[in-house]
């Protein structure tokens with residue numbers, strides 16, 4: 001495979017927000033995965049797990065979406081503020097029917113954001129909440145001056161307003177968020193977003209609920225009726241090996257055909273973004289409105305013996321391929337995809353981290369986010385060359401360095417890829433990769449490092465070329481000097 005890099009051509013910026021996370025009140029994501037409470041024996045800072053924060057900071061998480069998902073349209077934020085022992089409980093009807101104590105609320109979420117040093121993406125309640133409730137939440141979070149909600153926040157111990165970078169007006173309003181028709185939701189969106197006010201200096205980026213996978217009519221109606229009122233339109237797509245919701249396929253110990261079927265389903269993201277974006281172009285040719293893929297990833301059957309409502313699944317080298325393939329697609333569409341949030345951050349679906357009591361492991365997906373972090377806010381480099389079966393890649397540049405990330409998701413074949421530049425030699429500064437010997441290799445609490453990043457040496461340079469030999473089932477990032 002021959003790839004010619006156009007290092008001098010100006011490309012779009014790959015927004016760091018493409019590396020966003022999603023943390024819902026679902027199973028053990030928030031409770032146990034993030035929040036253990038101040039009195040826990042598990043090491044924590046203000047109730048939030050130290051190990052989880054440290055791991056997430058290493059991959060430079062830029063933004064976290066909270067509190068849902070389906071949960072968001074049943075969440076009433078006032079139940080989650082004030083002294084924790086006085087907070088009322090909530091039944092998580094969508095996810096296992098469990099009763100939660102609301103100890104993780106707005107203040108605790110912003111404490112997480114502070115510790116991660118990242119931005120907040122709040123998803124508001126349109127399905128079962130009032131306009132007033134949404135307006136007051138925004139006021140509570142972002143108003144610095146004198147006001148009823150700002151004073152209430154101060155009474156609860158937070159003097160300074162927080163910064164809300166992104167605000168979602170409802171979630172999956174076509175489904176769990178209210179079963180609405182696009183015409184109805186478009187009007188409701190216009191109304192609710194009016195009260196997502198600007199209380200301080202910062203303008204909140206407003207996100208309308210977008211289509212379910214390939215519902216192109218939803219995108220058309222929303223763009224036609226509400227494009228001027230939104231900054232972003234969301235899109236959800238999950239990859240399922242069997243494409244059958246009732247029996248999605250196993251997360252590990254799966255048949256060979258499901259390796260390729262789930263990765264093929266992940267690649268459908270390219271077509272989805274292209275087609276939704278084409279509709280958006282009609283109303284927004286400047287691409288001001290971002291396509292916000294705020295739920296994506298692999299969805300398998302839950303691990304045997306776990307609560308079916310908790311969506312706990314293992315994560316293998318196959319998921320690492322899926323993550324790399326999808327991130328490469330987002331990069332390619334960087335001028336339209338302004339943010340993406342993988343589902344979900346800890347213990348749910350295609351998670352970065354898994355916990356069991358005080359133990360925590362990093363998943364193969366985590367390691368891809370680590371290998372790919374150099375692309376955050378980097379300039380996409382255009383290239384041309386041959387297509388090669390089962391290989392995808394991204395090249396970007398930032399701060400005088402060029403990062404080449406390559407994924408060979410073939411199960412058996414090694415690929416040779418030659419990267420060429422018009423002028424100058426390739427000086428490799430650093431090279432790392434992730435691979436495995438078996439297609440369902442994964443980390444466990446007993447063997448936490450079974451799949452982990454290793455130094456990569458299978459490359460050579462020759463004049464203006466870099467020749468990479470990439471084994472099957474592997475993802476590599478090679479950092480080279482720009483000049």
Ligand code: AHR
Nearest residue numbers: 068069070071171172343
């Ligand atoms: O991520 C799990 C669920 O999937 C979310 O709550 C919902 O928005 C989607 O259907």
